Amino acid sequence: VHLHMFYLLSAAPEFPILERRNWLIHLHYIRKDYETCKAIIKEQLHETQGMCEYAVYVQALIMRLEGKIQQSLELFQSCAILNPKSSDNLKQVARSLFLLGKHKAAIEVYNEAARLNQKDWEISHNLGVCYIYTKDFKSADEQLNLALQLNKHDLTYSMLGKIHLLQGDTEKAIDVYKSAVEFSPENTELLTTLGLLYMQLGKYQKAFEHLGNALTYDPNNFKAILAAGSMMQTHGDYDVAMNKYRVAAYSVPESPPLWNNIGMCFFGKKKYVAAISCLKRANYLSPFDWKILYNLGLVHLTMQQYASAFHFLSAAINLRPRMSQLYMLLAVALTNLDDADNARRSHEQAVQLDESDPLVNLNFAVFLYNQGDKKAALLQFQEMERKVNTQVENNSSTEFDPEMVEMAQKLAGALQAAAGYSKSMQMSTEPEADVSRAPSPPTVPPGDPEEEEEETAKLTEKKSKPKAVAE
C-alpha cells in the first residue's frame, strides 16, 4: 500500500458538493438495481439534508415504479420547489398526475413545462395522450403531430393512430401507421396493427404483407399469427395456418379465438371430430362467444347432428339476436329436424334481418321449393339475384362460392321448368338429383342447405379473425 500524498493536497470543501454521487445514483437506476439505488439515495439525502435534487428525483421515479404514485407526486413537487427552472421536474409532476387519472391537472402542468422548454417532443406527446383521455381529440391530434415534428417516435405514431381509430377514421389511421412503419420498419406492433386495419378494410393482400413482415421479425407475435392464420384459412392453406397456430398455442394456450380458428382449420381439413373438440374447448374458455357457438352449430350441421346443432345455434341467437346467418343455419337445422313451421319462421326472420347476403335468400328459396311453394321460392330467388347484382356492381371482382353458383343454377332450372311448363316438379330433399341442366343467367348464384354450410364456414372464419384481433 502506497503512502498517499493526496491526503496532504486535498483541502476538503467546506460543504460536500450536493451532486457528487448523482452519477452513481443514475448508474444504478438505469441498470434497474433499485435496492442499491435507494440505499445510495438515502445516504445522499442524509448527507445533504434532503437538498440533493437529483436524489429526490430518482427516489420519486423509483417510487412511481413501485406503484406509490401519490408519494412520487409529492417528491416531484418538492423537486420542482428545489429547482423551479427545470422542465423535467414539471414533466414528472404531470406524469404522476396523469397516472393518478387527474388528466386536466396534468395538462396544466405540462403546459407550464412547455413554457420552460418549447421543443420537447415528450411534453407534446404526453399532452396529446392527456387530451385523448379528456376526449379532446382535436387538441390531442394537434399535440401529437407537433411531437412528430419535433422528433419521431413509434409511440407517438401509435397514439395518433389510436385517436383516428377512436374517431372511427380507419383510412386516416392507416395513413399514420403507414408512415410509422416507414420510419420504423421492424416494429412488429405497428406492422401488426397496420395489417389488421387493412384486413378490416378488406385489403387482404396488403394486410397479409404487413402481417407477414411482422412475423418475420417476431415469429411469436400472437396477434399477427392469429390474423395471418385466419387469412391463410380463408385461402384454404390449412396446414400452413396450423403451423402458425402451434406457435401461438404454445405461448397462449388458453385463447378462445385461437382454439376457434384451430377448430375451423380441422373443419376445413374435414377432420370433424377434432374440429368439434377444439371448438368445444374454445366454447369452454369463452362460453358467451357467439362466433364459437356459430361454428359449433355449423360443424354439427355438417356432422348431421341436427339436434346438437339446434342447441348451439339457438344459444348463439340468444347472445346475438340480430344476425341473419344464424337464423338461416337454425332454419337448416330445423328443416332437418322435420319442423317445417319453425324452419319457415326462422328463414323469414333471416331474410328480414339480412341486407346483402344472397345465401340467405337462396336457402329460403330452396326450402320453399322443397315445400312446394314455388311462387314464394321464385320471389326469394329474384331477391337473391338482386343482391348478387348489387355486389357485382359495387365490386366487379367479387367471387362467389362455386358450389353456391351451381346450386343456384340448378334451382333456377327447376323453377323455370316449374313456371314455364306449369308442371309441378317435386324437388326432393336433395335437389341436385332432380334439377335438370336448364340454361340460366350466368351471374346467378344460389345454393342449397347442404352447400351453404361450406360457404358459411368461410364466413365464420372471416368473422373469427377480427375477433382474435380484439383480444
Added chain:
Amino acid sequence: MSSVSQELKDTSVASSKWLDAHYDPVANLYTFSSCIALSDLHGDGENKLVVGDLGTGVCNMKLKVYRGIGLLSESTLLDLPTGLVSFLMDLHEPRTPAIAVASGPFIYVYKNLRPYFKFTLPSLEVNPLEQDVWSQAKEDMIDPMTLKEMLEGLRDKAEIPLSVRSLRFLMLEPQEMENFVLLNKEQPIRRQTVITCIGTLKKNMADEDAVSCLVIGTENGDVYILDPEAFTILYKMSLPSTPTLMDVTGQFDVEFRITVACRNGNIYILRRDSLKPKYCIELSSHPVGLVRMGKNVVVGCTHETLHGYTQKGKKLWTTYLPAPVTTMALMDLPTRGFQAVLVGLANCEVHMYRDKNLIGTIKTPDVVTSICFGRYGREDGTLIMTTKGGGLIVKILKRTAVFDDRDSAPGPPIAQSIRLNVPKKTKLYVDQTLRERENAVAMHRAFQMDLSRLRLAAARAYVKALESSLTPMSASLTEPLKMNAVVQGLGPSFKLTLNIQNTAASRPVMNLAISFLYDENLYSMRTAFFKIPLLVPGLNYPIDTFVECLSDKGISDIIKVFVLREGKSAPLLTAHINMPQQLGFSTEPPKTESFSITGVQRSLRWP
C-alpha cells in the same frame, strides 16, 4: 426437434470459443466498465488490469492492480472513482502509460502507480448578486432574515444556481442562522461541480502509443479537453444535460468527434469546430451502454433494446434483448480485423452482437456489471468481467475461434414443432354421435316436449305462488313491504320474530295487521292477531310472538303469516314458516329457520 438440437449445438460451440482462465467469485470488486482499464503500467510488454474499486460505496475505495490472476497492488482512493483511463501523457522513455482516476471534482494522475498530479475542475461562476448579498451580510449590513429573503428571491429567479452554502442556509431554522452566517461569512463563496465521465483523445497522431488528452464530462453539462502534460484546459464545450457515457474518436489537432450519452436520455455528438452539439439522437429510454463500432454507434437502452445509429444520428437498426442491459463494451481484435459489441444482460448472459446479429452468447455465473476486452498479460483476446456479487471472471478467446457472421434471423420457432394438444374423444362420444344422427328428430322432439312441460310446470307453480301472495311481486306497488321471519328456540316453546320493513322511498304505511293461520291441534299462540304500528320507511320493525308446541310426537307443521290491511280481506303479504321439530332432549343442535319475502299490495281475492 431439429431446431432444439440446433440451438444446443450453437451454445456448445459458443462456449467452446472461450477458455476459462480465471474465476474468483469473492474478488470483492464493486466497479463499472468505466472504472476498468488494461494497461502496460511498467512498460514491460505485459498488460495489467487496473480497477477503480468503489469499496462499500461509502468507504474503502481502492485502486487495484492485477497481474495474471493475482492482485499486484492496491492503494486507497479518497473518494468514489467515477472513471478510470490509462493514457500516455508524454514522449519520455520508457513509454509507460499513466492512470487517471476521476473522482468528485478531481482527477488523480498516477505514474508508475505513484500519485503524480491532481487536477481540480475550475470553480463554477458564482451569481454576482449572491456574492453581493453575502458581502453585505459580512459587513453586518443586513440581518439573517433579510439575507434569507434575498437569497430565496435569487433562487427562484436567477439563471445561475445558488451555491451550496446559500442553499444550506435556506434550510436552517431561524435561530441557527446567526451562527451560520458568523461561521461562514469570511469564506469565499464557491460553486464546485463533479466529473461524471472521462475518456481519452489522441493529441496529434493516430498511433496506438501516441500522446493522449483527457476528455472529461461534468455534472453541470460541460465537456473539457485537457492538455496531457500541463493539464490546462484546451477546449470547453457545453451540453444541455449531464453526460453519463462518452466515446471519443479522432485527434485533437486534426478532427475529433465526441459521442456523449446524457442523463436526459439523449445522445449528443460533438465535433471539433462547434461548441454546441452537432447532432442529437433522442432515445425513447435511457442509454445504459454506448459503444462505437467503426463509424456507427451502438446504444443499449433500459427498454431492453439495442440500437444502431450512424455518426450523424440516423437510426440504422433495433434489436430486442431478452433482459435488461447492465453494461456494454467493445470487443476489438485488430489482428483479426474483428469487432463486436459485448452486451452484459441481467439474465446472467453476455451477448456478442455484430450489427444486429447475435453471434455468440456467454453464460456467466452471476450478473455482469463491467466488461473489458483487450490485451491482458501477453494474451490479445482476453475478456475481463466483474459481477454484481463482486466476482472477477477472466476468459481468453481461443485462437481457433471463428465467428461466422450469419444472419441471426431465426428459423421457425421451436414451438412450431410441438404437437397441438387436441382433446381426444372417446368411443362413447362417437357412439352417441351416431345415435344422434339416426334419431335426431326424435331426440329433438323429446327435448322440446320436456322443455315445454318444464315451462308449464314452472308457470303453474308461479301462478300458484302469485295467487297465494307468496312471492315478491312488482305489480301495483303502493305499499311495498319486506318481511323476514325468524324462529328461535328448542321447543316446545318457540319465539317467532317477524321483521317488517317498509321499503317505500318516503311514504309511511299505516293500518296494517298481522294474522296467523296454524293447526290448532299442534300449536298454540298467545296472540294470533295483532296490529302493526305505523311503518316509517326504511326502518326495521321486529315483532315478537310466542308459539307453544302442543304435540310431543316430534311432528312439525307450517305456520302461515298474513300481513293484512284494515278493512280488506286480501293479504298484502303471505309467508309460510316451516316450524322446526321439537327437539326435546336430543343432542341435535337447535335449528333456526329464516327467510325473507318482499311483497306489495295486490288485489287478489282471498283464496
